[in-house]
Each structure stands twice: as structure tokens, then as C-alpha cells.
Amino acid sequence: MGGRVVFALIAAAVLLEAAPCEGRDVVVLRAHLQFSAAPVAKAPRVIFSLPERDERYSLWLEPEFDVTRHLSSLELVLQKAGSDTAATNMLDPPGHWHGYQKYMFAASDFARGPEQSAYGRTRTMSVKRSN
Amino acid sequence: MLRIDVIQAPISALSGSPGGSENQFEKLDLAIEMLRTTEGP
Numbered sequence: 001m002g003g004r005v006v007f008a009l010i011a012a013a014v015l016l017e018a019a020p021c022e023g024r025d026v027v028v029l030r031a032h033l034q035f036s037a038a039p040v041a042k043a044p045r046v047i048f049s050l051p052e053r054d055e056r057y058s059l060w061l062e063p064e065f066d067v068t069r070h071l072s073s074l075e076l077v078l079q080k081a082g083s084d085t086a087a088t089n090m091l092d093p094p095g096h097w098h099g100y101q102k103y104m105f106a107a108s109d110f111a112r113g114p115e116q117s118a119y120g121r122t123r124t125m126s127v128k129r130s131n
Numbered sequence: 132m133l134r135i136d137v138i139q140a141p142i143s144a145l146s147g148s149p150g151g152s153e154n155q156f157e158k159l160d161l162a163i164e165m166l167r168t169t170e171g172p
Contacts, residue, residue: 024169025134025166025167025168025169026166026167027164027165027166028133028165028166028167029163029164029165030162030163030164030165031162031163031165032160032161032162032163033160033161033163034158034159034160034161035156035158035159035160036157036158046163050133050167059163061159061161066155070154070155071155071156071157072154072155072156073156074156074159076137076161076163078135091135102137105156105159105161106154107154107155107156108154110154110156110159111154121138122136122137122138123136123137124134124135124136124137125134125135125137126132126133126134126135127132127133127134127135128132
């Protein structure tokens with residue numbers, strides 16, 4: 001893949017629903033994130049808020065490149081809206097951590113398809129950080 | 132507590148070989164659902 005690589009992150013079908021009810025899980029966001037090599041200046045983000053909080057959050061895929069400029073991985077980033085870098089990711093586990101996390105999507109992990117990837121087709125992650 | 136479920140759609144284009152360091156993405160689709168759960172804070 002030569003030449004300049006620019007990215008598109010397309011978010012659609014964002015759905016905010018009612019406040020949580022006791023005793024059951026409540027969907028607060030549904031979104032579709034698509035990464036592609038389309039020529040877009042800046043990757044758009046999904047911006048949303050939670051019913052009970054006066055904060056806005058953003059969700060996007062942050063590309064990472066290897067030394068040959070190949071897109072080797074993507075990271076799903078959740079952050080309070082307004083930040084421009086992925087330096088703080090609310091999906092990071094609290095404290096010290098290392099290794100392949102569930103918000104990381106390495107190309108080498110998908111060579112045999114999503115079903116054979118380290119976490120399988122569906123990943124569930126808990127948001128344990130508040131910022 | 133917030134929980135995020137991510138469903139990975141098939142990757143339409145991924146060059147390289149299985150396990151190879153030359154693997155690179157060209158497209159990745161994710162369906163994301165975020166839930167407020169009754170467990171935790």
C-alpha cells in the first residue's frame with residue numbers, strides 16, 4: 001500500500017435511550033465504526049452523552065503504523081469529548097497493564113478472520129476509568 | 132458501570148499472511164453497543 005494514507009471513520013446509527021432502570025442493563029449507545037483507507041482529512045468521531053451525566057464523550061478508532069507505514073493496528077478509544085489525542089483512553093485498565101488489550105485490533109490477529117482472533121468475534125469490555 | 136460490546140464484522144481487505152508481521156488493515160467494521168449495567172458504580 002503505497003502513497004499517502006488517509007483514513008475515514010464513519011459513524012452512523014447513534015442511538016441514545018432512556019435512563020437506566022433498576023435490575024436490568026440499558027443500552028445507552030449503538031454505533032457503527034468503519035475504518036477504511038478513504039481520503040478524509042480527519043477521522044470523524046461518535047459523540048454522545050449519558051443520560052445521567054453532564055459530560056460528552058467521544059469514541060473513535062486510532063490508527064497505528066509500523067516502520068514501513070503499514071497500518072498494523074487500530075485502537076478503540078473512549079474519551080471525554082474535546083481531547084484530540086488518544087493519550088488518555090477510558091478503556092485502559094486501571095493501574096499498570098501490559099499486553100494485547102480488548103480495545104486493540106492488530107492486523108496480524110485477524111489474518112484468519114474475526115472468529116479465530118484472540119478475543120473472537122465479540123469483545124466485551126468494562127469501562128472502569130472515569131477519565 | 133458501563134460495558135461495551137464490540138462485534139467485529141468481516142474485514143473486507145487485509146493484506147499479508149496469517150501471523151506475518153507484514154499484515155496491514157485496509158478496512159475494519161465494528162458494531163458497538165454500550166450498556167449501563169447494574170453491577171459496580
